[in-house]
Amino acid sequence: MYSGRRVGYLIxxxxxxxxxxIFQDSYWRTNLTVCAITVMLAIGLDFILGYAGQxxxxxxxxxxxxxxxxxxxxxxLGVPFWIAFACAIALAGAAGxxxxxxxxxxxxxxxxxxSLAFAVIVHQVLLNWISLTQxxxxxxxxxxxxPIALPGLPxxxxxxxxxxxxxxxxxxxxxxxxxxxILRSPIGEALTAxxxxxxxxxxxxxxxxxxxxxxxxxxxxxxxxxGAFYASLVGTLVPxxxxxxESFTILAMVIxxxxxxxxxxxxxxxxxxxxxELLRGFGDLRLVLYGAALTLVVLFMPGGMAQAARxxxxxLPGVRAKLLHDxxx
Amino acid sequence: xxxxxxxxAINGVVFGSLYVLVALGLTLIYGVLVQINFAHADIVxxxxxxxxxxxxxxxxxxxxxxxxxxxxxxxxxxxxxxxxFAPLRERGSELLPLIATIGVSVLLQNAMLLWFGPxxxxxxxxxxxxVIRLPxxxxxxxxxxxxxxxxxxxxxxxxxxxxxxxxxxALRAVAQDRETAGLMGINPNAxxxxxxxxxxxxxxxxxxxxxxxxxLTPFAGTSVIVKAFAIVIIGGFGNVAGTIIAGLLVGLxxxxxxxFINPGLTDIVVFTLLLAVLALRPTGLIAEKRxxxx
Amino acid sequence: MTVLPEIAAAPAExxxxxEGLHKRFGGVHAVRDLSLTISRAAIFAIIGPNGAxxxxxxxxxxxxxxxxxxxxxxxxxxxSAMPAHRRARLGLARxxxxxxxxxxxxxxxxxxxxxxxxHAIPAWQYVFHGRAFARDHARAREQAMKLLAxxxxxxxxxxxxxxxxYGEQRMLELxxxxxxxxxxxxxxxPAAGLNAAEVERLIERIRLLRxxxxxxxxxEHNMDLVMEIADRVLVMDYGxxxxxxxxxxxxxxxxxxxxxxxx
Numbered sequence: 001m002y003s004g005r006r007v008g009y010l011i012x013x014x015x016x017x018x019x020x021x022i023f024q025d026s027y028w029r030t031n032l033t034v035c036a037i038t039v040m041l042a043i044g045l046d047f048i049l050g051y052a053g054q055x056x057x058x059x060x061x062x063x064x065x066x067x068x069x070x071x072x073x074x075x076x077l078g079v080p081f082w083i084a085f086a087c088a089i090a091l092a093g094a095a096g097x098x099x100x101x102x103x104x105x106x107x108x109x110x111x112x113x114x115s116l117a118f119a120v121i122v123h124q125v126l127l128n129w130i131s132l133t134q135x136x137x138x139x140x141x142x143x144x145x146x147p148i149a150l151p152g153l154p155x156x157x158x159x160x161x162x163x164x165x166x167x168x169x170x171x172x173x174x175x176x177x178x179x180x181x182i183l184r185s186p187i188g189e190a191l192t193a194x195x196x197x198x199x200x201x202x203x204x205x206x207x208x209x210x211x212x213x214x215x216x217x218x219x220x221x222x223x224x225x226x227g228a229f230y231a232s233l234v235g236t237l238v239p240x241x242x243x244x245x246e247s248f249t250i251l252a253m254v255i256x257x258x259x260x261x262x263x264x265x266x267x268x269x270x271x272x273x274x275x276x277e278l279l280r281g282f283g284d285l286r287l288v289l290y291g292a293a294l295t296l297v298v299l300f301m302p303g304g305m306a307q308a309a310r311x312x313x314x315x316l317p318g319v320r321a322k323l324l325h326d327x328x329x
Numbered sequence: 330x331x332x333x334x335x336x337x338a339i340n341g342v343v344f345g346s347l348y349v350l351v352a353l354g355l356t357l358i359y360g361v362l363v364q365i366n367f368a369h370a371d372i373v374x375x376x377x378x379x380x381x382x383x384x385x386x387x388x389x390x391x392x393x394x395x396x397x398x399x400x401x402x403x404x405x406x407x408x409x410x411x412x413x414f415a416p417l418r419e420r421g422s423e424l425l426p427l428i429a430t431i432g433v434s435v436l437l438q439n440a441m442l443l444w445f446g447p448x449x450x451x452x453x454x455x456x457x458x459x460v461i462r463l464p465x466x467x468x469x470x471x472x473x474x475x476x477x478x479x480x481x482x483x484x485x486x487x488x489x490x491x492x493x494x495x496x497x498x499a500l501r502a503v504a505q506d507r508e509t510a511g512l513m514g515i516n517p518n519a520x521x522x523x524x525x526x527x528x529x530x531x532x533x534x535x536x537x538x539x540x541x542x543x544x545l546t547p548f549a550g551t552s553v554i555v556k557a558f559a560i561v562i563i564g565g566f567g568n569v570a571g572t573i574i575a576g577l578l579v580g581l582x583x584x585x586x587x588x589f590i591n592p593g594l595t596d597i598v599v600f601t602l603l604l605a606v607l608a609l610r611p612t613g614l615i616a617e618k619r620x621x622x623x
Numbered sequence: 624m625t626v627l628p629e630i631a632a633a634p635a636e637x638x639x640x641x642e643g644l645h646k647r648f649g650g651v652h653a654v655r656d657l658s659l660t661i662s663r664a665a666i667f668a669i670i671g672p673n674g675a676x677x678x679x680x681x682x683x684x685x686x687x688x689x690x691x692x693x694x695x696x697x698x699x700x701x702x703s704a705m706p707a708h709r710r711a712r713l714g715l716a717r718x719x720x721x722x723x724x725x726x727x728x729x730x731x732x733x734x735x736x737x738x739x740x741x742h743a744i745p746a747w748q749y750v751f752h753g754r755a756f757a758r759d760h761a762r763a764r765e766q767a768m769k770l771l772a773x774x775x776x777x778x779x780x781x782x783x784x785x786x787x788x789y790g791e792q793r794m795l796e797l798x799x800x801x802x803x804x805x806x807x808x809x810x811x812x813p814a815a816g817l818n819a820a821e822v823e824r825l826i827e828r829i830r831l832l833r834x835x836x837x838x839x840x841x842x843e844h845n846m847d848l849v850m851e852i853a854d855r856v857l858v859m860d861y862g863x864x865x866x867x868x869x870x871x872x873x874x875x876x877x878x879x880x881x882x883x884x885x886x
Binding site for chain 2: 055102103106108109110112113114116117118120121124125127128245248251252255285287288290291292293294295296297298299302
Binding site: 186 | 685686687706707708709711712716717719723724725726727728732735736737738739740742744748749750751752756759763799800802803
């Protein structure tokens, strides 16, 4: 890894380490954890949309599947947290691949509608399968991940908002690293080729259907992880947390940040999560702002914040990827 | 039992014809632009609220309010095309306009939420409670009858317009091949705008008629639009006759599911049908129906 | 692996064979009962008036369309139900009539993307980039530069693909198709929009490919080009076989002349 990126990761780790020291109250620490969860959702969607070029409007469904899967495994079957976590990731990823396999031959708009339909179906199932999910009443009393006891150190409890933030943000950074590495490999080249032009990509031996399924699987798996963390953070789980508007919110973050740049959506997620909190009193305007931001960005700066950054500082290290990941302004 | 079945059929036709109005707008736009206007739903909602305020706050005639909603819908259609689709057309991106309209939809819905609040408005038209008894123990409210009548007339007029008038043929020409249509002296941009205006007028009108029979909240349009998408796909994007049939079908399926299975499952049934249709008639990478120039 | 592999002296058996191909679109019979045989290390041209079905034939061969009837074999392997991306791995590459470059990527990145089937990296190194990854990465770039040099674009490696003038874009298309190291190359109207000098360069390169043992099928309208480089010519009309022979025979054939002038 070249030194610019290594520095970038170190800075990110340092920022994560420092944040709970700056924000000592649990309200803000919880917000930061929510922010980390949305970052996970955003990079998962960018993998599918920004790199493979698939307009997936059903991302919230995999978020929900992850949340409910891990919670039900823990509360109903007594499965230990981390095993349930792994299962949630696997299940969400599998669901993503199933949707992709179904939709693999569908063109842009049809895929968008199919993914939308899928998300609505999942939400309705969560709402109506009362014996499984308790429907709109929800599931209560979900506990945070179990404390970790390392020899010689005090027990790390995740009921502590600061520790929870470290855990979730740490995973977000890990997922970012993994996705980034994959995207900088020939797999990333294949996905980009598919996004740019599937027909010629196929003529180079790229199995477009297979890689699309792969992209959906990875992106949805990360969403599933986000869901598992969400459930254990918030403590209660209701189906309405995963309505279709959630997909649009994440979409807004990806677009505003700059799709296809991975780092852009991170910034978009942070901006759109933190901004409404800062503009307290405008809380109800949150979604209005998202809608306005999404529309305006698409109309006037479709490359999002990443495009803006490139205009200001053409040599932004770390954001500026190698030749292969260049996007025209 | 039969009476119930027939009653549900009547309800199905009522809702179905409204879904058709909304879906026709979507399919017309797609036929001509190959784009989806996600904010179509909110035009329906705005139409409903416009009719509500015209009737209650301004004390206007309900039937006239349908016309008002139509005009407001038309104006919104003009605005959305002019500000979003026309500028983005130059860029030639397939998915960006869709994403932009998602933004507009989220914006409008939540702005309405702030303005009107989440509590449903009780919108009773003067005809909501007048009931006409039909043979076999079934009945239909006058409101529903008006809905069926207005929808049928509108749909028939639209169909006739598309098939038999010059404008209609020009629209279909633009849908098939924009460049050549342009070369033949048809102004594609003007026609696309006309399509948008007609489509959105239909949506506004649909909203005004839906107001009294649906729960009127800022999300009223959304509940309709998702079914409208299903209808457009089942009937075939751009296919007017298919949309009409599919719309009535979905309306009927919905009523029967509500009555005989479980009201909570209507969305699941309709959407599973949508996915089934997509599975059986996928569009390939290169549409092999017509030879595409690679 | 070299850029332009010396294709070993091959058996006498034809490289590609099609029998009875049919393709309809709605009511239009784009290709009707077409058979052909392509021998190795040759340049085979397909010509015909507009709408003759030439591009459809290429699309059938490369796997973009599935034939309604008929069979195709490539080097003895049956191509039925083999999707386009698998045919590329077999050694069948193509360019497109409409330029399909990855517009947002650089020229170099375009060629590197086309080298997809040649990567040799253990699976875990796609995530944790080790030495094999680095070697493969360097090798791919080196390969891509050689291909760009072959088409004369090595100076433009860093440029954005969309910024190239039309003639250079066409050469980039060629470079990408060669990246898969094909034994059979299908070229769809390579000379369209090129000026005389560019056409000369193109002819040179296609000849070079043949010398290296590659088989090239060229669909073209430019008669001078066809007559100059083709070993054999197939003439199509209305989706059907009209005539096949060496260029001189084709030029003299009355049915061919009628098809071009008559319609």
